[in-house]
Amino acid sequence: MNNPVLWLELRIRIRERKLWIVTCLYLLCLFVISAISISSAAQNGLDNNPATTGMAIFGYGVFSLVGLLVILGPLASAGAISQEREQRTLPALLNTPMSPSTIVAGKLVAAWAFVLWLALLSLPFLALGVIWGAVDVGRMAGGLCLAIAAGLVSSAIAIGLSGYFRRSLTSYLATGAVMFLWIVVCPIFGVLLLTFTRTNGDPATLHPWIFHAFFYHHPLAPLIYLMSSTPSAGPNALPASIVPFALAAWAVFTGLFFAIACRGLRRSSAKRLL
Amino acid sequence: MTSDVRPRARLEVRDVTIRYATDVAAVRNLSLTLVPGEVFGLVGPNGAGKSSLLNCAAGLIAPHSGTILADNEDVGGNPQRAARHVVLMPDPLGVYLDVTASEYMRFFSRAYSLPKEIARTRIAHAVDRLGLAPWLDHEVEALSAGWQRRLALTRVLIADAPIVLLDEPAAGLDVSGRRDLLRLVRGFASEGRAVLVTSHILPELEELADRFGIIQAGQWLPMREGQPFFTRAELRAGFTQSFWRLECSDPAAACTSLGQERAELEPDGERIRLMAASRDEAAALVEQLMRAGHKIYHLEAGGRSLDDVTLAALEERPKP
Numbered sequence: 001m002n003n004p005v006l007w008l009e010l011r012i013r014i015r016e017r018k019l020w021i022v023t024c025l026y027l028l029c030l031f032v033i034s035a036i037s038i039s040s041a042a043q044n045g046l047d048n049n050p051a052t053t054g055m056a057i058f059g060y061g062v063f064s065l066v067g068l069l070v071i072l073g074p075l076a077s078a079g080a081i082s083q084e085r086e087q088r089t090l091p092a093l094l095n096t097p098m099s100p101s102t103i104v105a106g107k108l109v110a111a112w113a114f115v116l117w118l119a120l121l122s123l124p125f126l127a128l129g130v131i132w133g134a135v136d137v138g139r140m141a142g143g144l145c146l147a148i149a150a151g152l153v154s155s156a157i158a159i160g161l162s163g164y165f166r167r168s169l170t171s172y173l174a175t176g177a178v179m180f181l182w183i184v185v186c187p188i189f190g191v192l193l194l195t196f197t198r199t200n201g202d203p204a205t206l207h208p209w210i211f212h213a214f215f216y217h218h219p220l221a222p223l224i225y226l227m228s229s230t231p232s233a234g235p236n237a238l239p240a241s242i243v244p245f246a247l248a249a250w251a252v253f254t255g256l257f258f259a260i261a262c263r264g265l266r267r268s269s270a271k272r273l274l
Numbered sequence: 275m276t277s278d279v280r281p282r283a284r285l286e287v288r289d290v291t292i293r294y295a296t297d298v299a300a301v302r303n304l305s306l307t308l309v310p311g312e313v314f315g316l317v318g319p320n321g322a323g324k325s326s327l328l329n330c331a332a333g334l335i336a337p338h339s340g341t342i343l344a345d346n347e348d349v350g351g352n353p354q355r356a357a358r359h360v361v362l363m364p365d366p367l368g369v370y371l372d373v374t375a376s377e378y379m380r381f382f383s384r385a386y387s388l389p390k391e392i393a394r395t396r397i398a399h400a401v402d403r404l405g406l407a408p409w410l411d412h413e414v415e416a417l418s419a420g421w422q423r424r425l426a427l428t429r430v431l432i433a434d435a436p437i438v439l440l441d442e443p444a445a446g447l448d449v450s451g452r453r454d455l456l457r458l459v460r461g462f463a464s465e466g467r468a469v470l471v472t473s474h475i476l477p478e479l480e481e482l483a484d485r486f487g488i489i490q491a492g493q494w495l496p497m498r499e500g501q502p503f504f505t506r507a508e509l510r511a512g513f514t515q516s517f518w519r520l521e522c523s524d525p526a527a528a529c530t531s532l533g534q535e536r537a538e539l540e541p542d543g544e545r546i547r548l549m550a551a552s553r554d555e556a557a558a559l560v561e562q563l564m565r566a567g568h569k570i571y572h573l574e575a576g577g578r579s580l581d582d583v584t585l586a587a588l589e590e591r592p593k594p
Contacts, residue, residue: 004384012372088368092429094353095332095362096385 004098005106009080010113019114022076026068026118030125033064054132059227061125062143063220069115069151070179070219074158077111078175079168081159081261086168100265104258108152108159115151119144143226146243150219153250154179160257163264183219190214216242217249282310282466283345283359283436285331290340290350292326292492300326301492303340308468310436313459315483316472317584323492324472325365328439331470332362344437357386361435365442365472367426371415375406375425378414382432393432400431404458420451427458430467438462440471444478452478480509480580488587495587509580518548518556520563521572528568532559547576 013019037060041053081104084090093103126144129135135143158175165171193210215221225238285308292301301323308314316324329335331342336351343349349356370378379400383393401407404424409417414425423443430438440459444452452475459482463469473479479486487503488495494502522528525546529537536559538547550556560570 004381007384008370008373008377008381011377012370015372087371088364088366089370090368091329091332091334091362091364092368092426093385094334095357095360095364096382096433097354097357097387098385099354 003102003106003109005093005103006109006113007106009106009110013076013110013114022072023118023121026072027121029068030061030064030122033060034125034128037061050132051134054129054134056134057132058126058129058135058140058143061122061129062147062223062227065119065122065126065144065147066150066219066223069118069147070154070183072118073111073115073151073155074175074179075172076114076158077107077155078158078162078172080107080111081162081264082165082168082171083162085166094265100262101258103265104159104163104261107162107261108156108258111155111159112148112152115148115155119148119151122147139226143223146222146226146246149247149250153219153253156254156257157182160260160264163261165264186214187218212245216245217253218246222246283468284309284343285360285437285468285470286341286343287327287331288341288343290327290330290342291338292323292330292335293338299338299492301330301337304489304492304494305340306487308437308470310466310468311463312485313463313469313471313483315479315486315580316470316489317476317479317486317580318472318489319588322489324489325441326492327489328362328441328470328472329364331437331439332356332360334362357433357435359435360437360439361430361433362439363423363426363429363441363443365445367422369414369422369426372413374411374413375417375421376410378425379428379432382429386433388432396432396434397428400428403431403461404428419446420448420454423447423451423455424458430462436467438467438469440469442473443471444473444475456482476580476584480506486580488584490588497583497587504583509583510575517576518550519572519574519576520546520548520560520570522546522563523569523571528563528566531566531568532562 034057037057038053041056081090084093094100123144126140130137130140157178158171161174161178162168162171165174190210190213193214194207197207197210222243225240225242228238229240285306287304287306289303289305290301291299291303293299304323304327306314316327318324326335330337330350331344333342333349333351333353333356341348341350342356344356344359347355347359349359370381373381376397379397380393383397388396401410404427406421406424406428409421409425414422417425423446427443438459443459444455447455456478459469459471463484471479471483473482483506485503485505486509488497496502497504498508519540520528521544525539525544529539529546532546532548536549538549539545540547548556548559550559556573560573564570
């Protein structure tokens, strides 16, 4: 809490009504997803095996968690720096001994704190998987940590573009476009490339670069590995290296967009400032 | 409570040119030295380059050429370094609206990395001096424009900056607010701070500043013998020539007896304008009139207002 910007952001955010509205909507989403999972598991006649039901809840829950965090994280932070420009608070903020990296770090951690808050709220839903014996505590913690890490990357993307663009609307649109490219377009390109390079045998072994370039850094990729490596989920088809690769790629993305935000603040010109 | 103002510092702007991305020069080869304890009034029409100069002096805009020295340290394009010496109150103020006044001050004391005890002392001093005590727990959004300006001024006291840049500090203030602001800013100068103020409210600026400069299209307008700056004393004394307004009996006859070079009738026909380079010369003229049998009712030093001087200068040198 030594970062003054983080201190201020948390104070402002905690008073915002939209924080509580988003929180309620988020909980409602998780509740609906859990209810659908349970009823779906029950209707599919899973022989009253609690582990199967628990696995279904955990699986749907953790994927929904990542999806929601990857959407809500940027929504909460895509205007963080551009709003300082729009509300003309940036000159006073920059006219302090704080470096651009301190300012951006404060904004990013504040945005991430929102992601952490939502992740914390989803714990009871994920815990159902543990209670019903589908997954152990370690796997649940792993899933939660991956979701939180994915939320950090998406927040960093939003903060970076918010620092780069002068207007919040542009920043929101650009963030949406980048997230769409990353989450939707990138895997589609990967599939198309695989179609063109179709050969006999395992494509992941024959064309590992396609998988690394288009699939393995996807926010859901490590979770797919996590789910597919459970004993109840059948044979593991994905390499364990997905998780460290994804985490490394996410770290690079975070660093890159962090640097973009810092550069946006450093690039001082009257036009950008005012 | 006393202020613990840091050692005095001067601000030197040397041949600074500021260009926008469109390659338009907002400021061209401008120089200015601001000494401790001085209030400098920067005057000029909209778009003349006043705010650009202030932002540049605060390190927020990198100069295209030239140097900005604050306390002999080059701060051009380096807001962190500049912040050690310079506090800028920009226009618009840009205060955070969704925090309380108390939180606003605590945020800036944290931003300046002040130890808790010093932060507490400086905030208490700022609250006391600016009369903010009743508003501490109010959201900034709920404060009037005047109180928001006072709150923004707390940054000067919290940072304890020796150089203060105020961009249109009186904008949106009522008469009493402007008078309070005047007192505050004079207080900053009497503590040894160097203060640079821009304002479109020239009567207030005339009361506030010790020295003035008129800027147009990013350049100083030469005012007197090619010099760009003039003091308040020079302004009061009529700027380029000294004159006195005299009320006496039979002003038309008095004018005739002194001659056209020495006296002229004011447009109201009630007073005479005495042309004299010094007080002694004026006294001699008065004595001459008294000897000629005129009764002297009132004598005052004449002068031109900052409004007059600025308008005349801008009309003489229209924007290129």
